[in-house]
Amino acid sequence: xxxxxxxxxxxxxxxxxxxxxxxxxxxxxxxxxxxxxxxxxxxxxxxxxxxxxxxxxxxxxxxxxxxxxxxxxxxxxxxxxxxxxxxxxxxxxxxxxxxxxxxxxxxxxxxxxxxxxxxxxxxxxxxxxxxxxxxxxxxxxxxxxxxxxxxxxxxxxxxxxxxxxxxxxxxxxxxxxxxxxxxxxxxxxxxxxxxxxxxxxxxxxxxxxxxxxxxxxxxxxxxxxxxxxxxxxxxxxxxxxxxxxxxxxxxxxxxxxxxxxxxxxxxxxxxxxxxxxxxxxxxxxxxxxxxxxxxxxxxxxxxxxx
Amino acid sequence: xxxxxxxxxxxxxxxxxxxxxxxxxxxxxxxxxxxxxxxxxxxxxxxxxxxxxxxxxxxxxxxxxxxxxxxxxxxxxxxxxxxxxxxxxxxxxxxxxxxxxxxxxxxxxxxxxxxxxxxxxxxxxxxxxxxxxxxxxxxxxxxxxxxxxxxxxxxxxxxxxxxxxxxxxxxxxxxxxxxxxxxxxxxxxxxxxxxxxxxxxxxxxxxxxxxxxxxxxxxxxxxxxxxxxxxxxxxxxxxxxxxxxxxxxxxxxxxxxxxxxxxxxxxxxxxxxxxxxxxxxxxxxxxxxxxxxxxxxxxxxxxxxx
Numbered sequence: 329x330x331x332x333x334x335x336x337x338x339x340x341x342x343x344x345x346x347x348x349x350x351x352x353x354x355x356x357x358x359x360x361x362x363x364x365x366x367x368x369x370x371x372x373x374x375x376x377x378x379x380x381x382x383x384x385x386x387x388x389x390x391x392x393x394x395x396x397x398x399x400x401x402x403x404x405x406x407x408x409x410x411x412x413x414x415x416x417x418x419x420x421x422x423x424x425x426x427x428x429x430x431x432x433x434x435x436x437x438x439x440x441x442x443x444x445x446x447x448x449x450x451x452x453x454x455x456x457x458x459x460x461x462x463x464x465x466x467x468x469x470x471x472x473x474x475x476x477x478x479x480x481x482x483x484x485x486x487x488x489x490x491x492x493x494x495x496x497x498x499x500x501x502x503x504x505x506x507x508x509x510x511x512x513x514x515x516x517x518x519x520x521x522x523x524x525x526x527x528x529x530x531x532x533x534x535x536x537x538x539x540x541x542x543x544x545x546x547x548x549x550x551x552x553x554x555x556x557x558x559x560x561x562x563x564x565x566x567x568x569x570x571x572x573x574x575x576x577x578x579x580x581x582x583x584x585x586x587x588x589x590x591x592x593x594x595x596x597x598x599x600x601x602x603x604x605x606x607x608x609x610x611x612x613x614x615x616x617x618x619x620x621x622x623x624x625x626x627x628x629x630x631x632x633x634x
Numbered sequence: 635x636x637x638x639x640x641x642x643x644x645x646x647x648x649x650x651x652x653x654x655x656x657x658x659x660x661x662x663x664x665x666x667x668x669x670x671x672x673x674x675x676x677x678x679x680x681x682x683x684x685x686x687x688x689x690x691x692x693x694x695x696x697x698x699x700x701x702x703x704x705x706x707x708x709x710x711x712x713x714x715x716x717x718x719x720x721x722x723x724x725x726x727x728x729x730x731x732x733x734x735x736x737x738x739x740x741x742x743x744x745x746x747x748x749x750x751x752x753x754x755x756x757x758x759x760x761x762x763x764x765x766x767x768x769x770x771x772x773x774x775x776x777x778x779x780x781x782x783x784x785x786x787x788x789x790x791x792x793x794x795x796x797x798x799x800x801x802x803x804x805x806x807x808x809x810x811x812x813x814x815x816x817x818x819x820x821x822x823x824x825x826x827x828x829x830x831x832x833x834x835x836x837x838x839x840x841x842x843x844x845x846x847x848x849x850x851x852x853x854x855x856x857x858x859x860x861x862x863x864x865x866x867x868x869x870x871x872x873x874x875x876x877x878x879x880x881x882x883x884x885x886x887x888x889x890x891x892x893x894x895x896x897x898x899x900x901x902x903x904x905x906x907x908x909x910x911x912x913x914x915x916x917x918x919x920x921x922x923x924x925x926x927x928x929x930x931x932x933x934x935x936x937x938x939x940x
Contacts, residue, residue, distance in 0.1 A: 437746065440744035
């Protein structure tokens, strides 16, 4: 029997990695024993922390798949963030919480909701299908919701996310605030990364209308600590802009304690950020007050102003 | 409070019309009292039969909406089949069973499954939300599933559709086969239509890669009866091809009793049908054995061969 490969987006984060594991568990429980959890890149520190904590093996790293493979997409739907030649795959299902950027020539199972985290939707799918959620699975889900909503403080947070966290914490038997802060802090540790690695950690290629852009986000408990690397980061960004022929690169340095982002902006369309947020870039950087969500506070505003 | 306009595709069929009514009922039950069921065109004979039978008022006919209106799409997602300037609407939800052809700049509730009918998904949504299905609502749902699956005989029919029909027939308290055949027959009555009206009844604009096409489908209990109008139909088709600058027009005349379709094909890319189905067009027509589903047996095959 052919395998069903389940994976999230490139530059995987905690939601993408845990969602492939949790969706795989759901598929198994629903009788699809050929489902395999996969990932398209290295784990970040936060996700490593989660998997170590729970003693769960990471999804299988894959780089390509044969044409016609059965796949399930979680936490993304855009071909640009997915496996290469997605158009030649047989997409069986999508479970996601992002804008729609996929075109298919066939109907499929597509489940998206405007909630903070893919795992909140998976939590519903378990319930709708009357599949019991085991303690470890609950904590995987919980970790992703905390990660994506920055402990339920991001403006992407919905009532559904809060309900899910409450119920999942009960099943997992943990204090989610205490666990969540430790997990988030583990994710901000940049000490072992090169500049190039930092710039790839959570980079998403997003076109704001005609403005070809990459928006990268790095979480921290201290913005000044990250700004110490500013010159090296800018040199790295310049290289990426040239290589990828970008019009714009935004690096959001997000303070997870105070819920602000310092943004470093380079590229010929840098002024778009000034226009969109009414800020002035000084030495290519500005503080974006209250901005913590790329999806909710960057993509729509930048697109509108592009 | 602003209204939420719920509508299906242009050239509305029974699934599209009943889904807007049923989705509206669900929204009301879930607390969105501002939901209004709408439609983008005239009712067909089959849908008229259903609404008359149940003594239910048709959804409100709308032609346009103000920019920024809240909308819910049922039974479609493609902007080409939707209200004009859909890109300026605020799409709150989509419930659909077609391929994905929508791009958004924001996340939304999107629920699609590869089942035979939108109502099968709505049936699940009622259950998932623990909303009781009243007898009339059950019969609306049932009517659409019978319509889209030709009494569960079309290859688009899934196990989920069958389960839904069984449960809904129980709630509605009817013999669904008897009712269904009467309903389908009511839908094949073309006597009151002009040629131009027949050619617009269930016409979908579909591009097979670069081949700009319209595929129209007419159900009948007797193909020869419809072929009596062949010359007039072809003249009407030629006019549409010229007006819409089409490469291809396919008129499927689908025999709902024997599950075949006679196809009339015009346009400069007519040979694509011969290639796709391995048939020879004689006088612009051929029998497509076993073909009853535009979605499953026309769109993918024509796209592949284009």
